[in-house]
Amino acid sequence: MSEPKQEESTSALGEASTVISPRASPAPAAGAPPASPPLSASWAEGSRFAPGQALAGRYTVLDVLGQGGMGVVLAAYDARLDRRVALKRVHSREASRGGDGLAQVRMVREAQSMARLNHPHVVAVYDAGTLEDGSVFIAMEYVKGQTLRSWCQHTPPRPWREVVKAYLDAGRGLVAAHAAGLIHRDFKPDNILVGEDGRVRVTDFGLARAGAEPSDASQPVTALSASALEASLTLPGAVLGTPAYMAPELLQGQTANVRSDVYAFCASLYEALYGRVPFPMDSMASILLFKEGRSPVPPSDSQVPAWVSRAVLQGLHSDPLQRPGSLEQVLRQLEDDPELRRRTWLRMGGLAAAVALCAGVAVWTWGRQGPGCESLERRLEGVWDAPVKLRVTRAMEATGLPYAKDTAQRVERLLDGYAQAWVKQRVEVCQVAAAHAVAAPQGQSLGLLREACLERRRSQLQALTELMGRGPDPELVDKAVPVAQALPPLEYCADAQALTAAVPPPEDPQVRARVEALQAQVEPLAVLLAAGKYKEGVALSEQLLPKVEPVGHAPLHARLLLLRAQLQDGAGDYKASENTVSQAISEAARGRDAVLAAQAWNLRLLLVGVRQARPKDAELLGPMVETVVELAGDEATRASSLQVRGRLLENLGQFKQALEHYERVLSLREKLFGKSHLQVALALMDLGNMLRRMGRYAEAKERLERSLVIQQDTVGPTHVTVAHALATLSIVYKELGQYEEARVQDERALNLMEEALGPDHLQTVVLRQHLGNVLLDLGAYAEAQVQHERCLTFLEKALGPEHPDVSKALVSLGIALAGMGRYEEARLRFERALTLQEKTFGSEHPDAAIMLINLGGVLADLGRYEEARAQLERALVVLEKALGPQHPVLSIPRTLLGRALTGLGRYDEAQRQLERALALQQQPQEHPGLVEPLTGLAWLQLARGRPADAVPLLERALKLAPEQAGTEVRFALAQALWESSQDRPRALELATHAREEWRRRGHASKVAEVSQWLAARIGGSP
Template sequence: MTPLLPTAYHQNQALQGLAMIGRTVLHYRILQQLGGGGMGVVYEAEDLNLGRHVALKFLPSELERDPQALERFQREARSASALNHPNICTIYEIGQEGGIHFIAMELLEGETLKARMAKPPALALDQVLALAHDIADALDAAHAKGIVHRDIKPANIFINQRNQAKILDFGLAKLAARTAVGVAQTETLGSSPIDLTLTHPGSAVGTVAYMSPEQARGKELDARTDLFSFGTVLYEVATGSLPFRGDTTAVVFDAILNRTPPLPTRVNPDLPSKLEEIISKLLEKNPDLRYQSAAEVRADLKRLQRDTSSAQIPLPLAAWGERKTRPRVATDSHWLRYAGIALVVLVVGTIVALLSVRHGRAMTERDAILVTDFVNTTADPVFDGTLKKALAVDLEQSPYLNVFPEQKVQQTLKFMGRSPDERVTSEIGREICQRDGIKALMTGSIAALGNQLVVTLEAVNALSGDSLARDQQRAKSKEQVLDAVQEAATHVRRQLGESLASIHKYDKSLSEATTSSLEALKALTLGDAKHEASEELEALPNYQHAVELDPNFAMAYARLGAVYHNLGQMEQSEQYRQKAFELRDRASEREKLYIMSHYYGDSGQLEKGITALEMYRQTYPNDSIPYTNLASIYLQLGQFENALDNARHAVAIDAGSVTAYQNLAASYAGLNRLAEAKATLNDALEHNVKSATLHMQRATIAWGENDTATMERELQAAQGSADGDLMVLDFRARAAGARGQIRLARDLTRKAREAMQRLNLKQGPATVLAQL
């Protein structure tokens, strides 16, 4: 199964940003990229009129055509420009050129509170109180104008070189539509009435760990949501840990809504009791019991500043991450305690291992299994490839079995000097297993027996050839073959050691998990072969044929949504994505999570997408797809460190995934680690992971480095498929425009549009290159 959320054309924002450097937009000359967020990319630029350096924030090119995103960007600018306060980042200008929208704002020198908390020494108490006073003052000014930030967190609080706090990024700002408690009734910014409501009931916007309960529920918000988030920040600064934590978004939501955090003084006994009172009142789950205005918070902080002498807040070591300080040395009694625990774990582990052997479990959850092609002696070609796909879908329902990815199979075939499309017989399968350290392979066959069809499945030890599990089922007709495959797979899963409880939970019939139509499944299989090779245009006819054969085929609709999304055809993508979501219960558990995460992620409901993907990752930890798609979402949000972490996991699990490498390279580029981005792309090609989009990424980096020879070489390498040819044509058109070759740019643009019309595409697939 291939990833849906990451797109070949919309994930390269970090790479494309390199091409902006050196350009002049109106009277601003762009010097370097500073970072990015969900609603824009930020550059340092020189104001050629006034001779000062500013920060320019651009709307990402892939969102230019999204009216909601454009409106949100403009709202941020209007919101922030209405505020003139020393603790709020100043907005100088809102402008656009050539359809590119930007905000010119104050260029700050210093670091974010998030960065400051990540390194020693600890902040002194008087520093914490001074910064808290600045934040409260800024919020009071914003709330007085009816503006709610809704994303207060350490990353959005900047500490300048004078140790003053400044609030950044009103990208989620909301102008209160009604009088909020503690907020003046101000419904205009300037003279025109503006509704700055960016969400509606039922959608949660903001950074999860810092959300208020009402925000987590997707309710209407007023100024008090910022006060709760402010309390979370203060708790974290004062104690070194977040008040609401968890391994998944769902767990964090539950903590915010239902759990009371430990008292700050229990985490850090040196805190003043009055600061604990302030934090606890800010973190009241009921807004009516919370502080009702930032002015009240500011007054209490000022009193505490007056009554408290300077003191150091000793944060726990765990709060600092990797600190280069001397670790505590455990006493002998500590060592004995840890040694005792280790001994118990060792003994228990040994007992479990012995019991596993005694019960004859043929495999463990960490073992991979390779599915070979079926031996088909029926002379009916509909079974070729189709039954292998059906068996893989059934086995992939199981969290117990780790099906070796098809892309990795193709990669190993290349290393063996074979065609990646070659049929994987049992002999070739055993060689693949031995090369990749796979314990077992699953073989299958279908044969005619009178007027019946016999399906046989067998799991085989890859080294010895011994049978690990075997089952045979009969089908009275071709229409019953998929049921026979599913029944045989269920028996084999049990023989391999999977529990009955797991099988009962993750064992939908194939007609419910995929389709009852062999022909439709055959079409999906052919489409997947092209989709996995990033040949999206070639995949389309097969997926379209699949839904024609079975109008209720959820995964075929999901694939269509993915392909059209990758091609930049958002209207068609949304149509098929919605249909897949409506039919999600007609898919396996794994595919259901896949469809949900794709739907939420592509429709801009990123937090719900993250929640679905984290559930996916927990249930199927050996699947690269949730890591790949999480990396894609974090790239969209400009959270490059999170993207990098997930992309690394994806590549480690599936080194044959084109999209995993694309995300990894884009993550490095977003962090301005270009040498590692290039090394990643080189590594992909050395592993025989080939795709036009990988070459386009290399060409984009070369463009940003003014390396024309490398750029041309990579553009030539990207050609050869309909997708690649169109991307290259679009790239050359935009590059010509950036060089001022207007006539050439127009000619190439005309040719690109003609190509799109021939392919029945409404929008260019390489819209991400609009920044060039």
């Protein structure tokens, strides 16, 4: 930020009004009007007046105070009245421009208007007339001090009450003007002065008119022209006034009145309170656009109370008829400070009020206790009692699911324990309240917080049991146990430190009652979220918003918005969720709810960085989210934040850092929930998946199998999270070459997900992709093509054609097409996928390298070996940098590179690449990952004319290859056996088997190739 400049007071249209002592002023706040030039600038007009010069026969120039677009202001000595005055002089060229002396008339009217006023908060006018050069002047009261704008920009910032008090004084001066039949037309902080004596004065009625004068009607203010709307903020001769503070109707050419002055007053006060003007200041067009339809939104972090904001915002209504009809109404609202009323009441109420208050508290406490604390278990009647249990069980069993009864029993055990703990705490709170009702007010206050917390928990328990008992719902049966586990912990309600740190309920009893009633309506949203009833939850939140927002209790409003955003996220409406969570962040900050703010920031990071794949935006958000989470100091929120940041790091290819985040998540959740909780199982899934991506398959399998056991024990074998665990575990089976087992797990997972979320949910589509990829490994290319085309269509529609997840579907589809010999179609898919990845993540990202590998492979299939070599070498550089040179994944590009080099006849280089690929796949046990490098080495031996050396390599590969994945191996082995004259009958059998398999897959080019080979050896036809 640049150093502040020396400034003087400026008035309407940029001209100085009265004497101001020079002082350094802070840089203007964002959105504030641009400051006028400093006195140190070269002012040609002002330099015409030298100190000691005599004007109008009675004024001696002392100094030039300032200059604007229409004139100059001088400090002068009035010899006739023996006092210093401020002399405002209008340029003679402006006077001549006015036609019929309009400029002179306007200045004389200003003098006449202000001279009629005699008010302590209005600058006095003494004289008006004509100078020697024919220009007009006005002599005004000299005020030593500063403008109200400079006064408000004091460092440190002035408390809001001081600012309101100053504007109340200015408003009283403006009210006096209205009472005299005058309209200011240009009320703004630059036209209000604060003297060294502290008195506030309104000045510069240079645009004022007597409301009753007939001349006004004959000369209305002209509306802005189209070209003027594109101009900046100084528009002499068009609209009289300063646009930032002008009512919308004035910008449309209507006549100024009291209501337009009310608007200017409120716009000025808004700027003083919040550090910015109500509407943007970048152009006249944007000002008019906002002023015609929108209400300004005060900053969420402001200390200004809602009752002040309401008074100011009423005066800024775009419709003048909706504003207060007089400025007195605004001033009365601003004077009605509830805190001052309370203090007055306490002073005047005396002992009688105190006694009445104590009596009221005693009666209230006794009423809360009821006949006895031990009877508080009755608070759960209709929430979780025998009839409710029976209704829930019957609803579950009515689904006809074979595991419904078992699930109902699990839920009953969980909720029984929760209810018992609730009653125990509620009785304890009651007993403490009875003991401390009079002796320890602080203990009573804590008791109220505990009671409010427990009542919120009861509301959520009731929402859960009502949801479960409303009728048969197979989807809800699958989710019943995790939803019950997701009930907020009761331990929080016994944590005095957490409760006192949380946002307290409203002090006003009526407001508190409304908030508590609405809170009971909001809590079911959390249950619907946990139950996966996303669309139902979104619809309910839509109904609640117009009820909650007018109450003005920011913490409740923020919670509603956060739950709505989470539900929108669950429903897959990521853009709407991002908009909603931004509102939740603002409300949480306004309500001082640090934990909820941290949760909202975390969701925003998830939506931006993961859901919508905007890594650059996420990178900017990351430090902010981390800071907010640390300030909140909540371990559960910290674990969730680490999980989201881990996913971002994983998406960016920073696997080591992501693994560290996931390990911290696991540690925190084990500490919070124990080692057998569903949240721990989910953390193990993330950790196992990360280990898998790093090639640490044995460790990954151990974590994932442990996660699966916890989930099945906790929720049963059919929960939606079990589907995720099965799908992730199937990937490890794939890496270990257990393709049929992987297929079984994926099909089971897909069935579970379709039952839970439907066939067109994004998570269902992800599992469909998993199954399609297993089909690729099994060589079932036609089946895989169907699955991946279905996925691609959905992803393009749901996420947009440029989303990076679309690239993964394109790659899988390309592999299926290549497997059927449709190489050119495959190449086009791979190239589009590469473009999408590089556009989102850059060319150095590991996922972009995967696209290069597939593209290189299909280019080799097309015989374009040199192009294939270049792409595969690029991929190797990226992957080695990201994963290290020993990662097993590098075996794939090295194998393909070796085969491309074989096609180029560069056999020694090919040998080195293929041997390194084989070494990367070596493990204590033989596994299918060896098949590709073994086959590549065998083709190299055949190309070198060494078929006998190829045979053992291919025999080994054939033993390891799955039935449907060994077609190429069979044909290569057939050639090696035939050319080495080892077992030609078997060679023909192998070739025939391979041809039929390729025929079944629809791979026409391979069928033709094998047929020609067979025909050349046995004379048979295809």
